[in-house]
Amino acid sequence: MQVKDSTTSTSSTEERKELTSYPQENVDYYQKIKWNGWGDTRKFIHTLQPSGTVAITTPTVSGQPLPSLKKFILTELTINGQGQTDLENSPSLTVEDIKLPLPRAAPGDFARELRAIFKPNQVKEDKFARLTHIYGKSLRDLIRLRIGLVENAPDVVVLPESHEEVEKLVLAAHRANVIIIPYGGGSNIVGACEPIDQTRYTVSLDMRRMNKVLWVDRREMTACIQVGIMGPDLERELHKSGVSLGHDPDSFEFSTLGGWLATCSSGHQSDKYGDIEDMCVSFKTCTPMGTLELRNGARAGAGLNFKHVILGSEGTLGIITEAVMKVHPVPQAAEYYGFLFPSFNHAISALEQMRRSEIIPTMVRIYDPDETRLSFASKPSKGAVSEFFSAAVKKYLQYIRSFDMTQVTLSIIGFEGPKKQVDFVKKSCFDILAKNGAFGLGTAPGKTWAEKRYDLPYIRDFLLDHNMWVDVAETTVSYTSLIPLWKEAKKAFVQHYHAKGIPAWICAHISHTYSNGVCLYFIFASRQNDEKEMTPYIEGKRLMCDIIMKHGGAISHHHGVGYEHAPWMSRYVTQGWVNVYRKIKETIDPKNICNPRKLMPTIEEEQGKEN
Structure with a gap:
């Protein structure tokens, strides 16, 4: 990596000496993470024997008890309180049990061209490589893997190490009519990386060896980065130069810069630093019609904003390889606080007032009463939040502050930046919070949140191991529609399953805020049916999407959209915009080799002729 300090001229491209050699890695990322679950193979939630207590094991802690979680699960996933007394077991199949379809033969000269472009250790055709590049990490993906429902698989996995290699591969694939699907961290939950076309030879392009920060410019506060870099590696490399991107989605540990760009990702600190499209200056995209590049600069009003043609396109128009991103100094101060509000409405009122004041925290997360209870139930026995939320505090809030303890709402609010700026913003926000009935818990809940914020998917894996499922739906909604949507979704979801005699539970939180609305994020759970298939989940997902619309x-x-949200796109945007996208796709990718059948419904799907 080349670093340029504030005295270095940025006018000459000769100053930017990019990497030309790429050290080989002994183990690739796909070999380090769970093939049928979320995240690190060394981190999981399980039960301790003989007590049956639920615990979490991590690379640094073994069997840390979560004493309230089991009771919470058994109590909440019931109808009228009549539930099971213990957890059922529903183990996954093993890798050996999974049967993959045989790979198709590469057409024409494509196999020879692959060998000419890539070294042997960059081309993987073994079962485990193909298996780990079929799906992302949605509930539908994990259920299918766990029961062995694998109808399609990439024929080969390729791990490029440079822009030039990707460029050559895309052109070769275009000539041979071979499908290419970019694969970043594999954390996508809407089917964006799954092979759907079962007729053509398919390449899964695993970008994770393209993981270098090529240069950092501390005068312009930009960095050029290969897009296969994982979140933690990116921040670690940027911190060496005293800068940070500040993009921290829930998938941060197991997602890539390229995935963030391809799906228009948003991070926890978006209230201060913006979403990924705000951070991106320019990038290179390899397409069947050649490489598309953008100029670097502060801003341009020269016609269409071509950046947004590619951002969010999910690999359907080409493969992003390198990106120039805005960075900022590593924050001098970073302070995160917990607050309890009398109700969800009180917390939303405080949020709206902060947004109108234009003195805005780095992050605001507001958990509704049900997710507040989940947050407390999933903490270790000696966690900081548990200590604060003691019997004495409960009595004080209930009898002195007149809180209805069934409606209490937890909020985590963070501040980052220069110390004087943090102190100023914090004081202004604390005044607004106090006026809306907030009870301060100090920094301990913020510290606990920072330590545990990536753990929720591990609870999902635990539920799948015990005949239950949990999934999510999220949306941007206006302040006017926020409460009506929240109320209807929660009521309709529970009623839908209870009418069938099936337990159901749902909660929500606000994760990102804007001047005209918020991101409202639902988490919903139920019991699996006897066949262990997807019908219960699909019904819930459709119900939630219809209510959102x-x-x-x-x-x-x-x-993002992938194929799971594609059926709703014709309702979300007008048909004219669907046609515009299709024309762009036809122009850039005339043979439809770039991640086909994603993002927009096909004409056949709109007419009901394709499943």
Whole structure:
């Protein structure tokens, strides 16, 4: 990596000496993470024997008890309080049990061209490589893997190490009519990386060896980065130069810069630093019609904003390889606080007042009463939040502050930047919070949140191991529609399953805020049926998406579209915009080799002729 300090001229491109050699890695990322679950193979939630207590094991802690979680699960996933007394077991199949379809033969000269472009260790055709590049990490993906429902798989996995290699591969694939699907961290939960076309030879392009920060410019506060870099590696490399990107989505540990750009990702600190499109200056994209590049600069009003043609396109128009991103100094101060509000409405009122004041924290997360209870139930026995939320505090809030303890709402609010700026913003926000009935818990809940904020998917894995499932739906909704959407979604979801005699539970939180609305993020759970298949989940997902559309919400705030949300796109945007996208696709990718059948419904799907 080349670093340029504030005295270095930025006018000469000769100053920017990019990497030309790429050290080989002994183990690739796909070999380090769970093939049928979320995240690190060394981190999981399980039960301790013989006590049956639920615990979490991590690379640094073994069997740390979560004493309230089991009771919470058994109590909440019931009907009228009549539930099971213990957890059922529903183990996954093993890798050996999974049967993959045989790979197709590469057409024409494509196999020879692959060998000419890549070294042998960059081309993987073994079972485990193909298996780990079929799906992302949605509930539908994990259920299918766990029961062995694998109908399609990439024929080969390729791990490029440079822009030039990707460029050559895309052109070769175009000539041979071979499908290419970019694969970043594999954390996508809307089917964006799954092979759907079962007729053509398919390449899964695993970008994770393209993981270098090529240069950092401390005068312009930009950095050029290969897009296969994982979140923690990116921040670690940038911190060596005293800068940070500040993009921290829930998938941060197991997602890539390229995935963030391809799906219009958003991070926890977006209130201060913006979403990924705000951070991106320019990038290179390899397409069947050649490489598309953008100029670097502060801003341009020269016609269409071509950046946004590619951002969010999910690999359907080409493969992003390198990006120039805005960076900022590593914050001098970073302070995160916990607050309890009398109700969800009180917290939203405080949020709106902060947004109108234009003195805005780095992050505001507001958990509704049900997710507040989940937050407390999933903490270790000696966690900081548990200590604060003691019997004495409960009595004080209930009898002195007149809180209805069934409606209490937890909020985590963070401040980052120069110390004087943090102190100023913090004081102004604390005044607004106090006026809306907030009870301060100090920094301990913020510290606990920072330590545990990536753990929720591990709870999902635990539920799948015990005959239950949990999924999510998120949207951007206006302040006017926020409460009506929240109320209807929660009521309709529970009623839908209870009418069938099936337990159901749902909660929500606000994760990102804007002047005209918020990201409202639902988490919903139920019991699996006897066949262990997807029908219960699909019904819940459709119900949630229909309610979101009814209230004018976006079909996705930050998860993307893939194929799971594609059926709603014709309702979310007008048909004219669907046609514009199709024309762009036909021009850039005339043979439809770039991640086909994602993002927009096909004409056949709109007419009901394709499943």
